[in-house]
Amino acid sequence: MIRIPAPGPAELRPALDRLRRLVECETPSDDPDALAAGLALMRTELAAEGLAVVPADLDAAGAVSARYDRGGALVGPPILILGHLDTVHPVGELATNPWRVEGDRAFGPGILDMKGGIVLALEGLRRAGPHLTQPVEILITSDEEIGSPRSRTLIEARARAAACVLVPEPARDNGGLVVGRHAILRYALSATGRPAHAGRDPGQGVSAIHRLARAIVALEGRSVPGASLSVGVIGGGRWVNCVPERAAAEMLCVAADDARRAEITAVVAAETDERLTADLASERPLWRTGAGDRALYDAAQAVAEELGVTVSPEVSGGGSDGNFTGALGVPTLDGLGPCGAGLHAHDEHLDLASLGPRIGVMANLLVRVGGMAFP
Structure with a gap:
């Protein structure tokens, strides 16, 4: 040989x-x-x-x-x-x-x-x-x-x-x-709010950044062995004197098996509402x-x-x-x-x-x- x-x-x-x-x-x-x-x-x-x-x-x-x-x-x-x-x-x-x-x-x-x-x-x-x-x-x-x-x-x-x-x-x-x-899932997170003058009328606005921040903490907090959720890119707002109307982030999730993948998709779906969407951008099977x-x-x-x-x-x-x-x-x-x-x-x-x-x-x-x- x-x-x-x-x-x-x-x-x-x-x-x-x-x-x-x-x-x-x-x-x-x-x-x-x-x-x-x-x-x-x-x-x-x-x-x-x-x-x-x-x-x-x-x-x-x-x-x-x-x-x-x-x-x-x-x-x-x-x-x-x-x-x-x-x-x-x-x-x-x-x-x-x-x-x-x-x-x-x-x-x-x-x-x-x-x-x-x-x-x-x-x-x-x-x-x-x-x-x-x-x-x-x-x-x-x-x-x-x-x-x-x-x-x-x-x-x-x-x-x-x-x-x-x-x-x-x-x-x-x-x-x-x-x-x-393991399977790799990439999600695009998008939050919406209501703009307002951040100095004069902050109470009239709804912050998209705040909604996205709460979602990030909640999602990452659901990570367990074999099913991890991690946000690596974030952005939002345009002017510091405006209550931000939009914010977005990218999240990477890793699933060790089909059961863990199902857990991740359920966790992500449960976090979404009329102000937060989560779209599966790509997946490595x-x-x-x-x-x-x-x-x-x-x-x-x-x-x-x-x-x-x-x-x-x-x-x-x-x-x-x-x-x-x-x-x-x-x-x-x-x-x-x-x-x-x-x-x-x-x-x-x-x-x-x-x-x-x-x-x-x-x-x-x-x-x-x-x-x-x-x-």
Whole structure:
């Protein structure tokens, strides 16, 4: 059986150079110009790796796709590697968390979630390429951090045509791989009131901000293990001397199973009235671990054991595009990216000691998956 060795630190210099290029090209989900520059860079990086960048127009989905099939020599359903280029960090975050290497850590916005995973996948594919028996498709999107509203249809279509899906999102804190994910619900909350002069006639007005604030406290207070409700964006009012007529917020809810999802929807519905609405803006479906997912994990676990890498099967509360593919029943394995910490924070960093071994896992898994018959 083929065993591809994990790269040592000296072999990772090109990978770190690529990682720096990606990190220093800031790509917040809400900045179209920055995303366009990031996707252009991604096309260049994929082409430089010798991959065939798909010429189809994917601009509407904000995505780029490439294929490895040794010039058409490899046929059949591809292994789909699914990643995202966008981050939660605004342009300018590099001033707070610049690219740098300190000891065994590399820092930078989006370095772990998930530009490090993209680099890891490309390095794994490079090493696996000569030994592959089926094609590999790479799909990189640019709206994952906002729920994948543009790319979901494309993701699901490509997953249905694939043999299996590998997602190099960050590893769990213990190095574990992800075989299932909780459902993620995004709600748009909207409150209305009655305007009035806040200095002269405040009693004649009804504050939309006050109604929304009461709702936020009530909703977040209903969080329980396996069913969390959290407001992360809020706005309202226009003039400080006016009783605010409108206010709005965005709420993220995480449900561990169908019963918890039903609890969340009931809690949200009970809080609404003539002055407060709650619309389900998007949802990542519950991904329950299936037999195909478990078979993929077993293959990865065997590879990891051969390389001396410790992994475990985990179900995660954080969402990813793996929710979509896993919920479709396409064999999916997530969390294949590097280890690190500081996700979505000002000290986001990647554990360099994990990079080589997990590249080795990806490379060997790509080979091992070839020809697998999934349940």
